[in-house]
Amino acid sequence: MMNPRNGYDIRKYIRSIPDYPKKGVIFRDVTTLMASAHGLRACVDELVWPFLDVEVDYVIGIEARGFILGGAVAHELGRGFVPIRKKGKLPWKVIGKDYELEYGVDRIEVHADAIKKGDRVLLIDDLIATGGTADAAIDLIRESGGQLVAAAFVIDLPDLGGSQKLRAKGVKVHTLVEFEGG
Numbered sequence: 001m002m003n004p005r006n007g008y009d010i011r012k013y014i015r016s017i018p019d020y021p022k023k024g025v026i027f028r029d030v031t032t033l034m035a036s037a038h039g040l041r042a043c044v045d046e047l048v049w050p051f052l053d054v055e056v057d058y059v060i061g062i063e064a065r066g067f068i069l070g071g072a073v074a075h076e077l078g079r080g081f082v083p084i085r086k087k088g089k090l091p092w093k094v095i096g097k098d099y100e101l102e103y104g105v106d107r108i109e110v111h112a113d114a115i116k117k118g119d120r121v122l123l124i125d126d127l128i129a130t131g132g133t134a135d136a137a138i139d140l141i142r143e144s145g146g147q148l149v150a151a152a153f154v155i156d157l158p159d160l161g162g163s164q165k166l167r168a169k170g171v172k173v174h175t176l177v178e179f180e181g182g
Contacts, residue, residue, distance in 0.1 A: 008042040011177045014155065028155050028179055030065055030126045044072045046176050047124065047152050051077060055120050056149055058082045062108070062125040062137055063089070069154065070124035082114045082121070084137050095144065099136035108133065110140050117145030127155040128175065131162025138171060150174055157181070 013036050015029040033039045047069065060082045061070025067083055074081040087096060087107040096109040115121060121141055128134055134151055141148050148171060156163050156175035163173045 008038060010039055010043050013039040026181060028127060030154055034068060043154055044076060047073050048076045050174055051122055054149055056122045057119045058121045060084055060121050060123050060141065062133055065126035066124050069126060073124050082110065084108050084110050084140065095140060097136040097140045099132045101132065108136050115141060115144035115146040119146045120149050121146045122149045123151040125153050128153040128162040129157045129160045131165040134162065134166060138169065155179060
């Protein structure tokens with residue numbers, strides 16, 4: 001978990017919104033963290049530091065907050081950025097992966113030529129809950145021939161099992177803070 005090098009606790013800048021998007025759910029909002037210049041810097045630094053000496057070809061971010069964080073991480077690592085988007089948002093040939101939500105099925109896609117065999121990639125998103133979206137993204141990366149270095153998230157909701165699900169697939173998971181419950 002996060003051990004801020006400058007004593008900056010990003011947890012206090014994450015807003016918790018009860019009963020959103022439905023009753024009984026506590027939504028963990030990172031937009032308040034990203035609005036803080038110091039919070040954003042501490043967050044990006046903590047996402048980057050474990051990978052400074054790791055060979056990475058691309059940083060991949062999952063729509064939408066993963067774009068913001070992934071772009072910043074890619075910049076700091078001096079690497080390119082590849083977006084994984086929701087169905088129908090990319091303008092060229094894509095490969096996609098369906099994944100289950102509690103209320104149905106969704107799909108994410110990546111450009112067919114974005115990840116080549118042997119590319120070493122780092123996956124970034126804001127939060128890991130049940131792991132459905134991240135799991136689908138990992139499948140896309142692997143089906144493209146990419147080698148996943150790790151998956152990194154700002155927030156882990158361990159009670160929902162997503163980070164454990166990824167670890168069971170052999171994925172190195174790096175998270176900054178945990179929140180109990182869902």
